Amino acid sequence: MMTNAATLQDCLAATGLSGPVELRLLPEPARMALRADPAHGNALSGALRLELPTKIGDRANNDGLEVLCLGPDEWVVHTDGEGMAAVQAAFAEIYGEVPHSLVDISDRDIAIELRGAAAETLLSTGCPIDLSRIRPGHGKRTLFDSVQVVLLRDGEDLFRMEVWRSFLPHVWGLLNTANRELEVGL
Amino acid sequence: MLLIHCPYCDETLPEAEFVYAGEAHIARPEDPSTYDDEAWRDFLFIRTNARGRHFERWRHTHGCGRFFNAVRDTVSDRFLLTYRAGEPRPSDAELEELAK
Numbered sequence: 216m217m218t219n220a221a222t223l224q225d226c227l228a229a230t231g232l233s234g235p236v237e238l239r240l241l242p243e244p245a246r247m248a249l250r251a252d253p254a255h256g257n258a259l260s261g262a263l264r265l266e267l268p269t270k271i272g273d274r275a276n277n278d279g280l281e282v283l284c285l286g287p288d289e290w291v292v293h294t295d296g297e298g299m300a301a302v303q304a305a306f307a308e309i310y311g312e313v314p315h316s317l318v319d320i321s322d323r324d325i326a327i328e329l330r331g332a333a334a335e336t337l338l339s340t341g342c343p344i345d346l347s348r349i350r351p352g353h354g355k356r357t358l359f360d361s362v363q364v365v366l367l368r369d370g371e372d373l374f375r376m377e378v379w380r381s382f383l384p385h386v387w388g389l390l391n392t393a394n395r396e397l398e399v400g401l
Numbered sequence: 402m403l404l405i406h407c408p409y410c411d412e413t414l415p416e417a418e419f420v421y422a423g424e425a426h427i428a429r430p431e432d433p434s435t436y437d438d439e440a441w442r443d444f445l446f447i448r449t450n451a452r453g454r455h456f457e458r459w460r461h462t463h464g465c466g467r468f469f470n471a472v473r474d475t476v477s478d479r480f481l482l483t484y485r486a487g488e489p490r491p492s493d494a495e496l497e498e499l500a501k
């Protein structure tokens with residue numbers, strides 16, 4: 216999985232464009248889509264070994280595991296490869312009492328990191344939402360130039376944007392172009 | 402661009418994140434086999450086509466993914482109210498109050 220990202224990075228780095236925002240493709244984490252009834256919050260929190268966030272946009276972390284609440288019954292779980300096996304085992308154990316769906320979507324998305332004081336401005340070239348409403352430590356599923364993405368804000372000037380693999384060249388091209396435009400003051 | 406309040410996210414967000422999903426509060430017949438052709442046609446295709454206040458479904462596709470209901474004025478495009486799927490249709494009196 217790492218090699219995939221590295222190869223893509225090589226291809227895409229060839230844009231030759233740079234700007235005030237540092238853009239890079241992140242090595243792929245293990246990524247899972249979780250759907251379950253939030254009424255089972257306690258059991259789900261137990262299996263994840265953290266307090267399952269139930270407010271849309273909220274996140275929780277523990278021991279290398281990160282969970283973002285995307286919808287009333289939907290979460291995305293990030294971890295590393297070993298963490299994924301542990302999570303899957305823990306969920307297999309509660310499957311009898313807590314019906315759920317836990318799907319490995321590691322390869323579905325590629326994450327872009329945006330770092331720099333102009334990161335919010337750069338994202339606003341494609342995102343229709345008021346990005347200042349996403350506070351650090353929160354996230355949201357939204358759009359970037361008609362492509363559905365999951366946006367995570369890790370700091371005032373630090374974002375991660377997860378894009379479905381086949382849309383990446385489009386999004387990456389736009390981000391780099393807009394970044395260059397910010398650089399030259401267009 | 403319209404701004405729409407998602408009752409699940411509890412945020413007011415741009416229309417681009419949503420899709421329209423037809424008229425709301427149309428219950429699927431319990432037993433379609435008892436329907437004749439006209440009644441089935443009406444269920445499938447015949448809609449209110451309101452001029453003014455319209456009850457309609459929307460889906461927050463590029464957000465939380467949920468379907469919900471809305472009351473929108475088709476003349477002014479103003480949203481009076483959005484509420485979660487499964488909640489009862491608001492009464493005229495309640496809507497009058499909101500329209501003030």
Ligand SMILES: [Zn+2]
Binds near residue numbers: 409464
């Ligand atoms: Zn929503």
